[in-house]
Amino acid sequence: MNQASEKKRQDAIKEATLKKVRQAPRRCSHPGCSNYAIGSHLIQENGVLSVIADDKGSVIEIYPHAVASSFKPEQFKNVSIGMASVFKGFCNQHDTMLFHDIENVNTDFRKYKDCLLLAYRTVVAELIEVDNTINFQNRLRSDLRLPIKMREYYKTQKAQRILAKKDCQFFKRSIEEELDGIKNNSFSFGFIIRSMPKLDIAASFIHGSANTSFNPYNINAALIADPASSHYIPASNPVFINLIPRNDHTVLVMGSFRDYKIFNNYTIKDVLAMNDKDALKIINYFLLATDGWFMSRRLFDRLSFQDKIEKMFEVIKNFGKSGALDYRFNIFDGIV
Numbered sequence: 001m002n003q004a005s006e007k008k009r010q011d012a013i014k015e016a017t018l019k020k021v022r023q024a025p026r027r028c029s030h031p032g033c034s035n036y037a038i039g040s041h042l043i044q045e046n047g048v049l050s051v052i053a054d055d056k057g058s059v060i061e062i063y064p065h066a067v068a069s070s071f072k073p074e075q076f077k078n079v080s081i082g083m084a085s086v087f088k089g090f091c092n093q094h095d096t097m098l099f100h101d102i103e104n105v106n107t108d109f110r111k112y113k114d115c116l117l118l119a120y121r122t123v124v125a126e127l128i129e130v131d132n133t134i135n136f137q138n139r140l141r142s143d144l145r146l147p148i149k150m151r152e153y154y155k156t157q158k159a160q161r162i163l164a165k166k167d168c169q170f171f172k173r174s175i176e177e178e179l180d181g182i183k184n185n186s187f188s189f190g191f192i193i194r195s196m197p198k199l200d201i202a203a204s205f206i207h208g209s210a211n212t213s214f215n216p217y218n219i220n221a222a223l224i225a226d227p228a229s230s231h232y233i234p235a236s237n238p239v240f241i242n243l244i245p246r247n248d249h250t251v252l253v254m255g256s257f258r259d260y261k262i263f264n265n266y267t268i269k270d271v272l273a274m275n276d277k278d279a280l281k282i283i284n285y286f287l288l289a290t291d292g293w294f295m296s297r298r299l300f301d302r303l304s305f306q307d308k309i310e311k312m313f314e315v316i317k318n319f320g321k322s323g324a325l326d327y328r329f330n331i332f333d334g335i336v
Helices: 003-023 045-052 064-070 092-099 112-141 148-156 158-179 216-224 268-273 276-288 297-305 308-322
Strands: 039-041 058-062 078-080 086-088 189-196 201-207 239-245 250-257 293-295
Touching (some): 003 112, 045 293, 058 297, 092 112, 112 148, 112 158, 112 189, 148 158, 158 189, 189 268, 189 276, 250 268, 276 308
Antiparallel strands (some): 039 086, 058 078, 189 250, 201 293
16 A cells, blocks of 8 residues: 555544544533533624624634645635534533623623633633543554554653643633632633724634643653642643624633733733734734634635735644744734
């Protein structure tokens, strides 16, 4: 079998395995609920995704890291806003009950609770994605149809995924305690809300993953640590980012845990004080480092015409090789 055929065979195995993992039923993520989860929207369909959708109700999903090694512009297809950002997070009852307040198109997110709810939904979606990745890689590690070298590679990813899952569990529990008033007025999370120029982009994600550059003792200690313990120390410093398009502007809701540094020694409060141009540089950096955000077809076509989509993938390819993202490239230059 030639190299191309072998790669195609391996990709088919991985694709089928991932499909099984993601299609498996899940229980509701609300504490104490055993109902099955429905397909919830991480990013609200009506009033958010619909603002940047085309006449057919579609948007473009951007996942640069997933296809950076063999990028072709036609790989990006329109996604129906009814299917965009769907994840199995909550049962119908809790999805409706928990997020009713923030799904009002007039919500301005000035309340701390509203920002917590945005972060909560994002954490749960990230936790499910990490859990799916762990299950996916566990299956591949034991799949004898795959070469030994590939199976060994997935073994090396185990520690980081477990740490990421524990951190997600920790932040999920921390937000739940604040929402339930267990930590009344503790304000463990900090958020900023600011109006940005209209971007034609919708996003909801966490930036920041578990740090596995510890010495072996600390890795082992972290792997056995209980994320439900009050003594648990997270290995990551996540930034919660939401870009919410409105008709004439975009709302940026950005949060962090205990006002940690988020980028180049900046805190979220620094981002609030920046002018639009500098704030867009920060947003640009986080978008370039993330998969699974959405833009309108008209913005995608405009960026493609300026060769910025191709340049974005060149930057990300280099990031994969060097580990450093060249944030001097800004997709918003000449656009906003």
